Amino acid sequence: MNEKDLKSMIESILNEMVGNKAEQETVAAKPAQTEATEAPVVQAKAPNVGGLVQASMPVEEQADDGECLDDITEIDLRKLLLVPDPEDREGYMKMKEKTPARLGVWRAGPRYKTITSLRFRADHAAAQDAVFSYVSEEFVKEMNLVPIATMCRDKDEYITRPDLGRQFSKETIESIKQHTTKQAKVQIMVGDGLSSAAIEANLRDIVPAIAQGLKMYGFEVGNILFVKHCRVPSMDVIGDVTEADVVCLLVGERPGLVTAESMSAYIAYKPTVGMPEARRTVISNIHSGGTPAVEAGAHIAELIKTMIDRKASGIDLKL
Amino acid sequence: MNEQLLSVGIDMGTSTTQLVLSKLHIQNLASSFSVPRLVITDKEVVYRSDICFTPVLADNRIDAGQIQTFVQEQYRKAGIRKEEIQTGAVIITGETARKENANEVLLSLSGFAGDFVVATAGPDLESIIAAKGAGAHTYSKEHSTSIVNIDIGGGTSNLALFADGELLDTGCLDIGGRLIKVDRGTHEITYIAPKIKQLAERRGFQLALGQQATPADLEPIIGEMVKLLEESVGLRPPGDFYDTIVTNKGLKLDRTIPCISFSGGVADYIYQEAAGDVFQYGDIGILLGRAIAASSLTQRMTVALSAETIRATVVGAGSHTTEISGSTITYTEESFPIKNIPILKLAAADESGSDEVLARAIADKLNWFKLNNDLQRVAIALEGKKSPSFQEVQKYAQGLYKGMSELLEREYPLIVIVHHDMAKVLGQTLYALLGYKKDVVCIDSVQVDNGDYIDIGKPIAEGKVLPVVIKTLVFN
Numbered sequence: 033m034n035e036k037d038l039k040s041m042i043e044s045i046l047n048e049m050v051g052n053k054a055e056q057e058t059v060a061a062k063p064a065q066t067e068a069t070e071a072p073v074v075q076a077k078a079p080n081v082g083g084l085v086q087a088s089m090p091v092e093e094q095a096d097d098g099e100c101l102d103d104i105t106e107i108d109l110r111k112l113l114l115v116p117d118p119e120d121r122e123g124y125m126k127m128k129e130k131t132p133a134r135l136g137v138w139r140a141g142p143r144y145k146t147i148t149s150l151r152f153r154a155d156h157a158a159a160q161d162a163v164f165s166y167v168s169e170e171f172v173k174e175m176n177l178v179p180i181a182t183m184c185r186d187k188d189e190y191i192t193r194p195d196l197g198r199q200f201s202k203e204t205i206e207s208i209k210q211h212t213t214k215q216a217k218v219q220i221m222v223g224d225g226l227s228s229a230a231i232e233a234n235l236r237d238i239v240p241a242i243a244q245g246l247k248m249y250g251f252e253v254g255n256i257l258f259v260k261h262c263r264v265p266s267m268d269v270i271g272d273v274t275e276a277d278v279v280c281l282l283v284g285e286r287p288g289l290v291t292a293e294s295m296s297a298y299i300a301y302k303p304t305v306g307m308p309e310a311r312r313t314v315i316s317n318i319h320s321g322g323t324p325a326v327e328a329g330a331h332i333a334e335l336i337k338t339m340i341d342r343k344a345s346g347i348d349l350k351l
Numbered sequence: 352m353n354e355q356l357l358s359v360g361i362d363m364g365t366s367t368t369q370l371v372l373s374k375l376h377i378q379n380l381a382s383s384f385s386v387p388r389l390v391i392t393d394k395e396v397v398y399r400s401d402i403c404f405t406p407v408l409a410d411n412r413i414d415a416g417q418i419q420t421f422v423q424e425q426y427r428k429a430g431i432r433k434e435e436i437q438t439g440a441v442i443i444t445g446e447t448a449r450k451e452n453a454n455e456v457l458l459s460l461s462g463f464a465g466d467f468v469v470a471t472a473g474p475d476l477e478s479i480i481a482a483k484g485a486g487a488h489t490y491s492k493e494h495s496t497s498i499v500n501i502d503i504g505g506g507t508s509n510l511a512l513f514a515d516g517e518l519l520d521t522g523c524l525d526i527g528g529r530l531i532k533v534d535r536g537t538h539e540i541t542y543i544a545p546k547i548k549q550l551a552e553r554r555g556f557q558l559a560l561g562q563q564a565t566p567a568d569l570e571p572i573i574g575e576m577v578k579l580l581e582e583s584v585g586l587r588p589p590g591d592f593y594d595t596i597v598t599n600k601g602l603k604l605d606r607t608i609p610c611i612s613f614s615g616g617v618a619d620y621i622y623q624e625a626a627g628d629v630f631q632y633g634d635i636g637i638l639l640g641r642a643i644a645a646s647s648l649t650q651r652m653t654v655a656l657s658a659e660t661i662r663a664t665v666v667g668a669g670s671h672t673t674e675i676s677g678s679t680i681t682y683t684e685e686s687f688p689i690k691n692i693p694i695l696k697l698a699a700a701d702e703s704g705s706d707e708v709l710a711r712a713i714a715d716k717l718n719w720f721k722l723n724n725d726l727q728r729v730a731i732a733l734e735g736k737k738s739p740s741f742q743e744v745q746k747y748a749q750g751l752y753k754g755m756s757e758l759l760e761r762e763y764p765l766i767v768i769v770h771h772d773m774a775k776v777l778g779q780t781l782y783a784l785l786g787y788k789k790d791v792v793c794i795d796s797v798q799v800d801n802g803d804y805i806d807i808g809k810p811i812a813e814g815k816v817l818p819v820v821i822k823t824l825v826f827n
Contacts, residue, residue, distance in 0.1 A: 123495055126515070237741045241776050248779055248787065296384075314384045323386050323772075324738040330775035331386050331679050351387075351813070 104147065105154050114138040114145060132290040132321075155289045162229040162284070162292035163187075166260070171232055175239065177222060177258035178211045180204050184261035197263030205273055212274045213254045218246060218336055219276035220253055223262025225296075227284030233293040234318055237325035238282065238332075245333020251340075264298050264312070271303035278336050278345070279303050285316060294319040297332050301345035311346035313339070353378050354812050357431070358439040359464055360669020361422065363456075365445035366505035366529050366616065366634075368405045368418060369662060370425045372398035373669040375438070377812060379678075387678040389816045394670040398429040399662065405447055413447060415456045419463055436465030438808055438818050440672040442480060443472045443826075444664060445506035445527070453826050467688040467808040467818070471672065473825030474509065474523040474599050477664065478502065482511035484667030485614035486658035492516030498610035498655060499584050499602070502663055503617035503639070505529035506544075510583060510602055523598035524583055526576050528617045528636025533564050535633045540564050550575055550592055566629055566638055573635060577642045584608055586647050611648060612655040614663030621649070622656065673808075675816045677796030681778020682817065684764040684790035687809040691824065692766060693720060696732040696801045706750035713754025728763055731755065732799045735771035744773060748780035764790035768797055768805065797821065 110128050113136045118124050128135050137148045144152070164187050172179050183199045184190040190197055200208070212219060220242065224231060243253045259266055267281040278301055285294040296316040303311065313335065318328040339345050356375040362368065373396050381388035403421055406414035426433060441461045443453055450456075453472070461470040471480075481502035482488065490513075491498045497514035506529060510522040525546050532542035540562050543551070551558040556571050579596050582589045585604040593601070613621045620640025629637045643649065659666045701712035713731060720729045731751060736743055751767060758765065765785070769777060778793030785791065792807065799805060799821050808818040 120495070122515075126495070240741045241744075241779075244783055245776075245779050248782060315386060316384045320738040326739060326741050326744050326776040327679050327773055328386060329741075330681075330779050333779070334775075 104151050105158065107151070109134060109151070112136075114148070152289070158229075158292045159287035159289060162227040162287040163191075165228045167224050167228045167231050167258070171235075172258050175222075175235055175258075176256070178207075178255050179258045179260065180207060181260035182262060182266055187261075190261040194263055197261055198265040198269065200266070200269055205269075208257065208270065208273050211255050212257070212276075215275045215277075216254055217251045217277050217340060218253060219257075219270060219274045219279045221257040221259060221267060221270055221279065221281050223259040223264075223266065223281055223283040225262055225264070225283035226286040227292055227294070229287070229292045230284035230295040230319065231282070233320070234295045234325040235282065238295075238318065238329040241326045241329025242280070242333050242336075245330050246336065249333065249337040251336070265305075267298060267300065268303045268305045268307060271300065272305055277302060278339050280332065280336060291319050291321060294322060295325075297328070299332065299335060299339065299345060301339045301343060301349075308346075311348065313345045313349060356437045356673065356811065356818065357435055358669050358673055359436050359468055360439055360665045360667070360672070361441040361460065361464060361468075362665035362668055363405055363413070363418065363441070363443045363447050363460075364504055364664065365447055365507070365527065366405060367402050367661070368421065369402045369665045370400035370422060371396050371662065371665050371669040372429055372431065372436075373666070375670070375673060377675065377816075379812070379815075381678075387815055389675060389678045389812055391673075391675060396666055396670060398425075398431075400425040400428075402661065407450075411450065412452045413450050413456045415452070415459060418456070418460060422460070422464055433465055436468060437811075438673045438820070439465055439468040440471050440480075440668040440820060440822070441468060442477065442664060442668045443470075444477045444509075445504050448472050448826050467806070469672070469690065469806040469820045469822060470824065471668070471820075471822040473823035474507070475521040475825075476823045477507075478509035478511040478521040478523060479518060480667035480671060481509055481614050481664040482513065482612075482667070483671035484659050484663035484665070485612055487511065487612050487655070488513045488516050488518070489658075490610070490612065490655045494610070496610055497606070497608055498612060499608045500612045500614060500657070500663075501580065501584075503527060503613065503615040503643075504664075505616065505634070505636075507598055508580060508583070508615075512602055512608065520602050522583060522601040524579060524596050524601070525598050526579060526596060526639075527615075528632075528639050529634040531558075531569070531572070531635045532633055533630045533635065535628075535630055538564050538630055541633075546596060547572065547576075549595070553592065564630075569635060569638055570642075573638050573642045576639060577646045577648070580643065581647055584611065584648070584652070586651060609653055610655050611652040612657045613643070614657045614660050616661045617643070618657060618660040618663075620644070622660070672820050672822065673818050674797060674821065675811070675818055676794035677772055677774055678815050679772065679775040680795060680817065681775050681782065681791055681793045682810070683778075683782060684792055687807055687817070689764075689766070689792070689807045692728050692730045692805050692807075694732050694768070694799045694801065694803045694805055695720065695729050696799060696803075697734075699734065702733055702735075702747075706746045706753065709747070709750025710753035713751065714757070717754075717757060726757055726761070728761070728766075729758065730766035730768055730799075730805055732768040733770070735769040735773050735777070735795070737771050739771075739773055741776075744776050744780055747773075747777055748784055751781060752784045759785075759789060764792050766805075766807075767791070767793045768799055769793070769795045770798055772796060792817075794819065 115136045115138050124136055183196040267279045271279045281298045283296055285296050295318040299313045300311050354377045358373045358375055360371045375391050376393040378392045379387050379389050406417040408414045443457045457470045461468045482500035485500050487498050487500035499512045502509040504527050506527040508524045508526040512520040530544035530547045534541050540560055551572050581587045582593050583601055617636050617640045620637045621644045625637045695716050720727050772795050774793045774795035778791050782791045803821050804824050806820045810817055
């Protein structure tokens with residue numbers, strides 16, 4: 033096939049693709065030129081699409097002087113309304129106050145605005161970080177926790193093998209026995225679960241609040257265990273090993289896009305391996321935007337007292 | 352869980368006394384997987400009494416005996432026993448609140464009506480209760496607007512301004528339907544209230560006792576009363592008599608108010624035309640209502656229909672005075688109800704410093720509550736902090752503990768009211784500081800201010816929450 037044939041073939045294909053419209057506008061024959069003439073138009077339009085695109089352009093031209101970009105996750109989404117010129121701004125804001133959902137994000141053409149998609153990715157990244165990071169050893173030391181780990185060897189195994197996240201090695205069980213009081217009234221344990229960030233954010237405030245509340249009812253908090261690669265049913269093993277009346281597990285919740293710092297307390301009366309899930313009582317949504325950690329701690333202390341008094345937990349415990 | 356509270360409201364007004372029974376529905380709105388969150392989800396009026404004239408003895412004192420008989424009779428008609436009443440409020444309003452034995456009658460009646468039926472009085476509270484009974488706060492919330500409700504009774508007009516469901520301001524004017532009384536048969540003027548007399552004199556209107564009155568004769572003075580109402584909501588600038596007619600204070604008027612609603616006995620004649628003689632009640636109520644209906648109050652403002660008119664205050668007292676505390680609270684004391692406790696609300700500056708600053712502020716301000724060097728029972732109120740750290744809770748507790756040392760010597764419990772959700776941990780911390788020896792009542796999610804009083808009822812919903820009434824007790 034020579035060059036001439038090739039050219040005519042491409043022309044005919046282009047003609048077919050663009051169809052009648054191309055004939056009317058007579059642009060199909062010179063596609064390269066069309067691009068050239070249209071391109072500046074597109075560029076000229078672009079800055080008008082969204083204020084943010086325009087605003088960020090001069091920044092790019094500056095030399096790098098070590099400055100950081102503003103942290104977009106600092107923006108309170110409930111107070112950010114991107115709809116230009118809304119009919120009822122106050123009404124919109126009131127609606128936004130009631131939900132963490134991303135309402136009023138507006139659009140650029142049929143897509144999200146840059147700020148919206150960046151923020152979504154940032155929040156998603158924070159959620160992933162919370163799952164894949166570890167509670168630091170310094171933090172475990174500072175809180176005076178007894179560190180142990182389940183059978184999982186790393187995060188990947190933790191994610192893919194839930195069964196291993198609830199088992200301990202023989203050595204670990206020995207270590208648990210050594211560091212805990214047998215048949216204590218209460219055994220508190222902390223697990224990284226699916227958010228290490230939640231543990232680091234809430235533990236400093238919730239542990240002393242629980243301890244203070246329990247003391248009021250005459251119960252002592254002994255050593256607190258810290259379980260790496262922890263799944264909720266690992267508390268059942270702790271129950272069997274320590275023979276405590278009540279086991280309370282503070283564990284990081286699966287993070288979402290609203291917060292990565294939400295923690296739950298799973299509490300059960302005499303938990304044992306293989307017991308029905310319905311025997312656990314859960315207090316979830318413990319974070320600065322939900323139930324404050326200190327208040328949750330005071331509530332948990334009272335709940336533990338009720339469980340000890342009534343010898344029941346979960347759906348057996350009518351509250 | 353769905354629990355009901357039977358609540359009574361009793362209104363002793365300038366001209367009428369009435370009673371309603373309401374049911375307050377309480378539900379836990381939280382899921383089973385979080386801390387409880389109990390709220391009042393519904394309020395319904397289940398019984399409305401007859402409306403009787405407020406009985407007054409010859410020496411111008413309130414006839415307490417006759418009011419008690421009235422309450423007893425209404426309970427019997429409604430088919431309930433006094434013991435079934437769980438909460439409620441007696442409010443004494445308008446001219447009746449100024450009677451010599453008002454305080455005495457109020458306190459004895461609240462005890463007579465039920466174990467946790469609280470005594471309330473004061474023009475600001477009256478305005479709020481009437482407006483809530485009329486449904487103004489709900490209207491402003493549902494329509495995202497601001498609205499003023501004017502409760503026009505026999506002796507006073509009570510104003511309350513709401514924006515988006517929140518109370519902004521209150522005011523009270525000495526304008527009412529029974530400030531001029533007219534004999535039903537002869538149409539002779541039998542009574543003119545002092546301020547109205549003064550107003551007529553200043554304007555040079557002929558108005559005297561014994562004078563045969565026609566609607567035309569009364570038109571000028573009623574016109575003046577309507578003008579003052581227009582001034583009170585900012586439809587015209589305040590005139591020379593405005594400050595005189597104001598009972599205690601007017602609205603601030605720093606914004607235009609788009610909507611208006613009316614309640615009180617006169618409201619019926621604003622919303623609808625009266626049939627029969629205009630002097631059928633022996634007063635100017637019907638004429639005043641008509642004049643308001645024809646004024647700029649209805650022409651320049653959007654008029655909202657009230658849920659209640661003459662019964663707005665009593666429905667407000669029955670349905671809208673009881674609140675419930677936050678659902679995570681601390682109380683170690685069991686001898687409820689605790690009644691008529693004045694509130695000491697700390698300033699923001701007192702809370703922002705160290706525990707020492709807080710302690711000093713409390714100790715200083717407690718002096719305000721000393722009568723003849725004897726300290727009364729006081730509840731300490733503070734704002735608190737959203738999601739505080741455990742350290743901050745300790746700071747608050749230390750400050751309260753040190754500052755309240757003088758209160759600790761009394762036998763009654765320590766009462767702390769905090770706005771933000773932290774009462775359970777704060778109460779437990781305080782109780783620990785007190786060596787578990789002194790009783791503590793620490794509640795949250797209740798907003799109070801200096802000058803308010805609080806009444807706390809018996810725990811409800813398996814002891815999770817305490818019913819509370821925030822109120823004033825102001826007699827003139």
